[in-house]
Ligand SMILES: NC(=O)c1ccc[n+]([C@@H]2O[C@H](COP(=O)([O-])OP(=O)(O)OC[C@H]3O[C@@H](n4cnc5c(N)ncnc54)[C@H](OP(=O)(O)O)[C@@H]3O)[C@@H](O)[C@H]2O)c1
């Protein structure tokens with residue numbers, strides 16, 4: 068039984084959306100590697116076996132990594148330090164340890180110290196996800212055409228990083244190497260701050276006593292509906308993201324607030340030209356995303372046409 | 375030739391996304407009414423004739439409303455007052471004048487004074503749209519299953535409002551009657567404030583010199599991609615929305631900013647419980663929207679599965 072890129076046994080710690088999608092994509096790619104899984108709860112471990120995307124599960128993370136060539140941390144970011152402390156002594160010499168966390172500097176700081184010299188530590192982040200979570204939410208095509216950023220603690224990560232990148236490409240992703248701090252800033256802009264903003268706006272709607280929840284729900288128009296989907300994402304995952312990517316997220320939110328004040332002032336003073344110019348500029352970014360193939364152009368994501 | 379609900383001739387002033395979708399939905403419903411159209415530019419009038427969703431176009435709005443039983447203002451909100459001043463004297467006695475503007479109090483104030491006593495004025499707002507605009511963007515099913523709010527200037531609008539509601543139901547919509555000021559507050563929450571926030575966030579990303587536009591575009595993850603779609607909406611329409619629904623939008627943005635500061639403080643002080651509780655609460659709103667049939671539940675709007 069020969070796995071891809073020498074990974075004959077792969078251990079997944081955490082068996083939710085990302086891990087279960089990875090396992091399915093590995094199978095789809097015809098990788099022969101044995102897939103061993105561990106999740107915190109018995110219920111999730113049983114679900115993973117029942118769905119069948121792992122070959123076996125273990126009761127502890129330490130048991131799962133025994134003899135594994137590739138170990139993937141796929142828990143919420145805040146849990147990774149403790150998992151690393153538990154598995155560190157049991158990792159196979161020469162193995163690669165990676166993770167899929169949405170934040171990279173904090174994971175490097177929390178995980179790195181627990182790893183023996185003989186293990187290659189190559190953090191990574193697949194830029195793919197949905198608002199659903201858990202072992203049943205995964206699917207093999209989740210990473211197709213999306214980026215997986217390889218984020219070595221320093222330098223380019225050598226052969227282990229090159230092998231991990233090749234592995235991700237076989238799962239359908241495009242890969243790129245990025246520095247940890249730059250990763251955290253880019254993601255604060257393209258994901259973390261937008262999520263906090265969406266959570267906030269949905270919270271405001273929920274709180275407003277002069278507009279009932281029923282009205283918010285029934286009359287939710289384009290814009291707000293999208294925010295509610297974003298704000299339905301897993302609370303634990305996102306708490307951990309904000310607590311661990313604190314500085315970059317707060318920096319971007321600070322910029323956001325400044326800019327929002329400027330637009331509010333334009334509304335108050337009736338400065339239609341400023342508003343029109345601003346709204347015209349933001350269209351260019353959208354065009355770029357469509358041209359880069361990072362989203363589809365069906366009106367309203369095809370929702371409107373389907374009703 | 376007998377139109378629905380006694381509308382034998384319908385005039386559409388403005389021939390963009392909403393008007394062209396209305397015309398297509400009228401045809402789909404088998405309404406026999408003659409559809410006369412006017413738009414500001416020759417190019418749009420020609421496009422409407424070429425696509426074929428109007429029976430004829432006229433060079434002026436005043437000519438279009440001649441003999442029409444139903445006149446629909448479907449221009450940006452800021453243009454409606456001037457159009458009303460032009461067409462007021464030419465409206466047929468007993469005709470119904472309506473509009474589809476996203477804001478209602480300002481339209482009532484701008485349009486009402488120009489209408490003769492003999493005309494029924496019944497403002498309305500279909501809660502359906504996409505980020506695309508222009509005569510080619512419309513489709514017959516745009517309003518299917520979505521709400522159209524009927525917003526009489528005072529009271530219930532009588533028979534003319536009942537007829538207009540029945541007309542919208544034949545276009546596929548569900549209808550409800552709402553008071554103008556309440557409409558403007560509800561929409562500030564469910565649509566207007568979220569749009570300004572999305573425009574702002576995309577503007578911030580565009581401005582940030584340490585993250586290139588290329589990175590923003592390539593690595594735009596869930597969350598931000600949705601914002602870019604919202605922020606690609608028509609600049610003129612949205613400028614007019616904010617200028618005409620100023621007070622309610624600014625009120626909601628004020629609440630939003632307060633709440634955002636509270637969450638920023640929780641991030642700064644590491645208050646994970648507050649964040650987790652907040653993020654759990656907002657999920658309930660999403661569930662309500664799905665149960666009310668106001669959105670679909672395919673992961674990532676079915677984008678992820680399709681790639
Ligand atoms: N969802 C996205 O959009 C997305 C995208 C890119 C990256 N990521 C990152 O991927 C990681 C996983 O996200 P996900 O969406 O797959 O989450 P998920 O569906 O909620 O799954 C998380 C998994 O981690 C397990 N877990 C939690 N704490 C644990 C612990 N202390 N020890 C062992 N297992 C534990 C959970 O087990 P139980 O079920 O037993 O609790 C569950 O199986 C996160 O770090 C996230 O930042 C997510």
Ligand SMILES: NC(=O)c1ccc[n+]([C@@H]2O[C@H](COP(=O)([O-])OP(=O)(O)OC[C@H]3O[C@@H](n4cnc5c(N)ncnc54)[C@H](OP(=O)(O)O)[C@@H]3O)[C@@H](O)[C@H]2O)c1
Nearest residue numbers: 388389390391392413414415418449451475476503507508
């Ligand atoms: N899009 C949405 O999501 C949505 C949803 C609900 C309600 N609404 C409301 O519906 C209305 C129309 O929106 P839309 O999306 O259909 O806009 P659109 O696609 O941009 O079309 C606007 C139309 O109005 C015409 N127009 C502009 N100024 C005019 C003037 N002074 N005289 C005559 N025609 C003029 C334009 O003609 P030219 O092409 O010649 O410029 C164009 O045909 C707006 O009031 C908006 O608030 C929009």
